[in-house]
Amino acid sequence: MSRFIPLSIPNFEGNERKYVDDALDQGWVSTGGAYITQLEEKLAAFLHTEKVAAVQSGTSALHLALIECGVQPGDMVIVPTLTFIAAVNPVRYQFAEPVFMDCDDSLCMDPAKLRRFCENECELQGDKLIHRASGKWVKALIVVHVFGNMADMETIMTIADEFHLKVVEDATEALGTRYTKGRYAGKYAGTIGDFGAYSFNGNKIITTGGGGAVTSRDAEKVEHMKYLSTQAKDDPHFYIHNEVGYNYRMTNLQAALGVAQMEELPEFIERKHRNYALYQELFKDFSKGKLLPFRDGTASNQWFYSLELDMDQFQGKTMRKLITALQEDGVQTRAIWGLIHEQLPYRDAVAFEMEKAPYYSSCILNIPCSTQLTEDDIRYTVDQLRKVTGI
Numbered sequence: 001m002s003r004f005i006p007l008s009i010p011n012f013e014g015n016e017r018k019y020v021d022d023a024l025d026q027g028w029v030s031t032g033g034a035y036i037t038q039l040e041e042k043l044a045a046f047l048h049t050e051k052v053a054a055v056q057s058g059t060s061a062l063h064l065a066l067i068e069c070g071v072q073p074g075d076m077v078i079v080p081t082l083t084f085i086a087a088v089n090p091v092r093y094q095f096a097e098p099v100f101m102d103c104d105d106s107l108c109m110d111p112a113k114l115r116r117f118c119e120n121e122c123e124l125q126g127d128k129l130i131h132r133a134s135g136k137w138v139k140a141l142i143v144v145h146v147f148g149n150m151a152d153m154e155t156i157m158t159i160a161d162e163f164h165l166k167v168v169e170d171a172t173e174a175l176g177t178r179y180t181k182g183r184y185a186g187k188y189a190g191t192i193g194d195f196g197a198y199s200f201n202g203n204k205i206i207t208t209g210g211g212g213a214v215t216s217r218d219a220e221k222v223e224h225m226k227y228l229s230t231q232a233k234d235d236p237h238f239y240i241h242n243e244v245g246y247n248y249r250m251t252n253l254q255a256a257l258g259v260a261q262m263e264e265l266p267e268f269i270e271r272k273h274r275n276y277a278l279y280q281e282l283f284k285d286f287s288k289g290k291l292l293p294f295r296d297g298t299a300s301n302q303w304f305y306s307l308e309l310d311m312d313q314f315q316g317k318t319m320r321k322l323i324t325a326l327q328e329d330g331v332q333t334r335a336i337w338g339l340i341h342e343q344l345p346y347r348d349a350v351a352f353e354m355e356k357a358p359y360y361s362s363c364i365l366n367i368p369c370s371t372q373l374t375e376d377d378i379r380y381t382v383d384q385l386r387k388v389t390g391i
């Protein structure tokens with residue numbers, strides 16, 4: 001069969017070629033140039049935030065945010081276990097220790113367990129939350145908006161305030177997701193906590209090839225992260241550096257792509273919604289699993305679609321076999337991530353009351369979600385899923 005429906009591919013239907021050519025013509029290809037500032041301004045306007053710094057990747061955005069939180073060697077940072085490992089590795093770049101938290105049915109961090117950990121395993125000494133067993137200072141929390149679904153920020157922010165935790169939002173999958181109701185109505189993922197990180201990797205809702213951005217409620221902190229991302233240069237002419245910086249700045253070539261992609265973001269989100277709605281319709285009577293919803297009271301970017309499969313019904317057919325069978329029929333899918341607290345570099349870290357993450361890690365299948373999907377592609381995908389899962 002020659003048909004192939006990819007899981008998630010970039011879409012360059014707009015001004016991408018025009019702007020990249022323009023950057024090439026100008027000779028501005030590196031970490032200076034007008035497209036970088038233009039992208040930062042577009043992102044800030046879109047997110048209703050004061051300042052944004054464009055960087056090399058979502059990972060570097062998260063790293064800069066942790067530095068700005070003051071996370072230092074020996075500190076602890078609470079992180080989810082059910083996520084992409086890039087959300088956790090920056091904790092170790094700072095020689096700090098992750099504490100792994102379970103998810104709830106939204107696939108995002110479970111706030112009830114977060115509270116239990118802070119109340120039962122830690123104690124407040126003045127403004128410092130100290131982990132009793134290790135004596136370490138729990139300084140920050142990284143919350144991931146998994147697949148574009150907003151984490152329960154109302155509850156999480158209340159807990160963070162109470163226990164003096166800095167909040168870094170990993171919004172790498174959630175550009176465009178926002179609250180429509182409640183305390184944060186109108187607020188975008190990444191602009192609620194102290195810091196927000198975005199990614200423009202090839203599979204994300206917009207892409208610059210590789211790239212990312214970071215924001216903060218405090219515009220001065222964004223300025224400082226920008227400074228750190230450009231080797232902490234204090235004097236551009238005489239090369240004076242007063243801090244250890246990084247080569248984390250986005251290039252103008254990447255930003256040229258980014259400016260074109262930002263022009264299309266609303267259209268991309270609209271298509272994600274249309275495609276999700278059709279899947280929902282077609283899976284209505286599917287008895288072997290269900291399409292996971294997005295949080296009530298939010299407008300999600302609906303970046304990735306998750307099918308929760310009832311694995312008991314597959315008579316020993318493993319997830320790997322399902323994925324291979326679908327691949328043979330020309331439908332590319334993927335399993336959700338392996339849990340991070342079980343990965344080799346993190347097995348000695350604290351993992352708190354794991355229960356739902358192991359379950360979801362075994363039964364979530366991500367199905368094609370590119371913005372180019374046609375109605376026919378979606379119908380074909382659902383037909384193949386029905387065939388492969390035996391109905």
Ligand SMILES: *Cc1c(COP(=O)(O)O)cnc(C)c1O
Binds near residue numbers: 058060
């Ligand atoms: C993509 C992603 C990142 C990292 O972004 P990069 O730009 O690839 O460095 C971090 N966290 C999560 C949850 C992601 O999906």
